[in-house]
Amino acid sequence: MPEPKAEKIEPVAAGASLEKWEPRIIAFLCYWCSYAGADAAGTLRLKYPHNVLIVRVMCSGRVDPELISGAFAQGADGVLVCGCQIGCCHYISGNHKTMARMPLLGRLLVEMGLEPGRFRHEWVSASEGEKFARITNEITEEVRRLGPLNWPGRLHARGVGHGEDLEPWGTPQ
Amino acid sequence: MNAKLRVGVYWAAGCGGCDISLLEIGPRLLQLIEAADIHFWPLVADFKYRDVAGYPDEFFDLCFLNGAIRSSEQEEIARLLRKKSRTLIAYGACAAEGGIPALANLTTIEGIFAAAYHDSPSLDNPERLEPRPVTRSDLGELTLPRLYPQVLTLRDVVDVDYVLPGCPPQADRVWQAIESFVGGKLPARAEAVKLGCTDKAVCDECSLEKRLVKIDQFRRTHEALPEPGWCLLEQGFICMGPATRGGCGALCTKARLACRGCYGPSGQVTDQGMAMVGALGSLLAAETEERARELVDQIVDPVGTFYRFSLASSDLKGMR
Numbered sequence: 021m022p023e024p025k026a027e028k029i030e031p032v033a034a035g036a037s038l039e040k041w042e043p044r045i046i047a048f049l050c051y052w053c054s055y056a057g058a059d060a061a062g063t064l065r066l067k068y069p070h071n072v073l074i075v076r077v078m079c080s081g082r083v084d085p086e087l088i089s090g091a092f093a094q095g096a097d098g099v100l101v102c103g104c105q106i107g108c109c110h111y112i113s114g115n116h117k118t119m120a121r122m123p124l125l126g127r128l129l130v131e132m133g134l135e136p137g138r139f140r141h142e143w144v145s146a147s148e149g150e151k152f153a154r155i156t157n158e159i160t161e162e163v164r165r166l167g168p169l170n171w172p173g174r175l176h177a178r179g180v181g182h183g184e185d186l187e188p189w190g191t192p193q
Numbered sequence: 194m195n196a197k198l199r200v201g202v203y204w205a206a207g208c209g210g211c212d213i214s215l216l217e218i219g220p221r222l223l224q225l226i227e228a229a230d231i232h233f234w235p236l237v238a239d240f241k242y243r244d245v246a247g248y249p250d251e252f253f254d255l256c257f258l259n260g261a262i263r264s265s266e267q268e269e270i271a272r273l274l275r276k277k278s279r280t281l282i283a284y285g286a287c288a289a290e291g292g293i294p295a296l297a298n299l300t301t302i303e304g305i306f307a308a309a310y311h312d313s314p315s316l317d318n319p320e321r322l323e324p325r326p327v328t329r330s331d332l333g334e335l336t337l338p339r340l341y342p343q344v345l346t347l348r349d350v351v352d353v354d355y356v357l358p359g360c361p362p363q364a365d366r367v368w369q370a371i372e373s374f375v376g377g378k379l380p381a382r383a384e385a386v387k388l389g390c391t392d393k394a395v396c397d398e399c400s401l402e403k404r405l406v407k408i409d410q411f412r413r414t415h416e417a418l419p420e421p422g423w424c425l426l427e428q429g430f431i432c433m434g435p436a437t438r439g440g441c442g443a444l445c446t447k448a449r450l451a452c453r454g455c456y457g458p459s460g461q462v463t464d465q466g467m468a469m470v471g472a473l474g475s476l477l478a479a480e481t482e483e484r485a486r487e488l489v490d491q492i493v494d495p496v497g498t499f500y501r502f503s504l505a506s507s508d509l510k511g512m513r
């Protein structure tokens with residue numbers, strides 16, 4: 021992927037206290053509707069969780085599925101993708117592509133071992149500040165209920181990224 | 194001509210097809226033998242690991258390692274060969290991206306043992322025997338290599354100089370790589386430079402016609418015969434071409450068989466399956482999300498299809 025990746029999120033250390041754990045949710049919001057919707061939530065003085073880390077993109081259709089798998093692989097506990105309501109895409113059909121991708125993407129993530137509640141997509145228009153606050157609250161509570169995903173730590177535990185301590189085969193004879 | 198080149202070949206978790214594909218270069222093998230001596234190749238001659246351990250460091254000028262890494266033995270030999278080789282090539286899809294063996298990452302060691310030693314209908318194992326790393330007997334302690342819970346690519350365990358992808362790599366491309374190595378014309382040695390392939394997708398090499406038709410039904414190879422000359426993906430056969438690195442010359446689609454994705458993710462792509470989801474999203478004839486769901490529910494085994502050769506190098510790597 022040519023563009024720089026987000027700063028790596030440190031894996032949760034084994035045995036770390038879960039009391040201090042807070043879900044980290046990456047939200048990809050489209051510039052034209054959903055980002056303005058999040059803005060509207062702020063203007064309306066609605067509270068929504070600080071756990072949602074917003075990445076603004078020009079169109080939800082631009083959210084390559086690789087960005088979503090990459091977010092989970094680098095330590096996100098949940099991913100939210102928001103775009104314009106169907107029929108309102110600034111680019112006419114960008115969010116149609118999002119819509120067509122999501123069911124297959126969801127299937128892949130579940131078959132890879134993720135819980136379905138960690139991934140969600142919604143259509144949020146510029147005026148739907150309340151809806152934005154509601155779904156961010158919902159996904160945060162759902163992910164909190166599911167617990168830390170800690171994908172990097174789980175891969176590490178299965179032997180990815182560190183060598184095994186090996187005994188030498190033996191000295192040559 | 195100075196001393197002959199010293200070549201080694203090893204297989205880890207692979208099917209043996211890569212070893213055979215080296216022979217596929219045909220009469221050109223004689224040219225290879227003229228320029229090089231084989232000092233390690235378990236498939237064709239009797240070599241012991243101790244022989245390799247006895248060679249000086251950087252003994253091999255060129256070492257082809259095929260197969261994924263999924264046991265302590267394979268990792269150990271990979272590390273040994275890294276130490277003994279000046280140039281180490283990850284040869285074939287399994288060494289490069291995990292290949293078919295990496296689909297085991299979708300299950301656990303217990304699941305694998307249950308299928309291999311207990312549940313399969315053709316088995317007769319009333320004592321429920323399983324291989325164990327250590328067995329004590331009258332003869333003393335017997336040991337076996339340990340199976341890892343995760344299938345790894347070669348790059349996960351050692352530094353790799355070049356990668357020659359493919360299942361198996363195509364003979365002409367292999368010969369090109371050998372020729373350029375012998376002629377000292379390989380690109381500068383760096384972490385995992387890809388050889389014998391292009392950065393573009395298989396579609397770039399495929400001659401089938403795109404009619405800009407959207408997919409309204411998925412078909413499997415045994416269910417229908419594709420219309421000649423027409424893009425297989427548009428006909429509903431899942432062809433991994435858009436997400437897969439070219440270099441093979443689109444051999445499969447030439448034979449009207451959908452691309453299986455063996456050359457791994459193409460140039461700009463890191464995760465082959467996710468790239469394929471992105472590509473399919475633009476190709477589905479679905480006006481509503483329900484219709485899109487109906488369509489993709491027709492796909493049997495999406496992970497096994499989209500990550501058939503690249504699960505171990507994907508973002509999520511599969512895990513249960």
